[in-house]
Amino acid sequence: MINSVHTLPGGYRDEHGQLHREVVLIPLSGQEEELLAQPSPLAMASVITTVLTRCVQQIGTLAMTTGLARQLLIGDRQYLLLLLRALTFGDQVMMTHRCPWPDCGQALDMDFKLSEFPVHTAPPDSHLQRMTLSPAASEGHMWAKRQPTVQFRLPNGEDQEIIAPLLEQNEASALTQLLCRCIHSLGEIDKPLPELIQELSPLARQEIEAQMAALMPGVDLTLTANCPHCEREFTVPFELTDFFFGELATGEELLRREVHYLAYHYHWSEQEILALPRNKRRAYIETLASEIERLNDAIT
Ligand SMILES: [Zn+2]
Structure with missing residues (x-):
């Protein structure tokens, strides 16, 4: 069996504080294709967990389990999917995309390598992340008067799975639930109640979410292309999961x-x-x- 060894951009820190970053992968087989071809009641996040559990053999010195796949940071999970796509179908991607300029909208061929996407390496700290809100973002929050700090952890696969059903119904409340799960303290208040997180001002939320995104290790899946029809440049996100699972859906x-x-x-x-x-x-x-x-x- 061909297997392949890589290093995660983040990594998994176990309960003893040891960081596990080296992963051993095997390509997807017909068994996973069979699994993906069947209509599944599971949300995409749960399907990713299943695929990772089956195709990642080891992380550092730990054998892969469903529980471990859920504990991996969102950015690491996406990076693993990228590696699995490269291992299963190769590094090269050829796809057709519509020019996003509304007055153009022509289809064009896009051709790129997965290995060309920039990877942001950031192994997670053993302690929680800590940030200070700007004075403008602190305004109107009683708890921020004494200490405008927020402590949080970065979102992982389990968070993704839990908020997935809510995300389809109401994106804003799904993101609030994600913050409730990830924020450990607001100022001097440990484990703040959901009500307190719901009361965060839009600016405070924006600063917390931006800091989470900046600290998240992973791969930047932005594509830049020139439209040959209207000769304008555009950038679009490469929807890796949809694309890869679409390729796998042999039927x-x-x-x-x-x-x-x-x-x-x-x-x-x-x-x-x-x-x-x-x-x-x-x-x-x-x-x-x-x-x-x-x-x-x-x-x-
Ligand atoms: Zn165009």
Whole structure:
């Protein structure tokens, strides 16, 4: 089995304060494709946890578990998905995108390498993050009069999973819930009640969220391109998860036919075929198809 060793931009700090950053990955196989092809009631964040649990073998000295996949920082989880995409389908991405300028909107081909996205390395501290609000952001908060500080931890996969259902209904209240989970103190108040966090002014929220984003390790998935139709530049976020899972969604029917084709000719079991990474499975199908074609040509 091909596996691949990488370093997380952040890393996981265990209960003894030890940082685990080196990851061992294996590419996705037909088994994960089968899983992703089935309609799932799970939100995307839970699907990411499942895929990471199956394809990341180790983080530092720790064996991967579902619990550990949930404890990883959001930025590390996204970086792992990026690595898994590169490992499964290669570093190169070719996609079609519409020019976002409203008076243009033409489709254009975009071609880039995953390894070209800048990675922000920032191993998490062993203690909580601490920041001071600006005087303008402190205004109107009783607790900030004595000490305008906020202590928080960075959001992880578990937070993502918990707020996912709420995010679809009401984005603002989902973000409030995320802050409730991540903020550990406001001024001298430890474990502040949700009401206190709901009362944060828009400016205070903005400063806290900006600081969380600045400290979050991970990869910056911004794409810059020139539209060949209107000759203007634009930047768009690369929706990695949607793109990667879209590529994987072979569809159950096609997957079943591919398994049947290989089982029929090679007499391999379904489990053996599903355990192959997709590019290997497809390579066998291609070899087999050209061999059959060659034999047919020889007969006629
Ligand atoms: Zn354009």
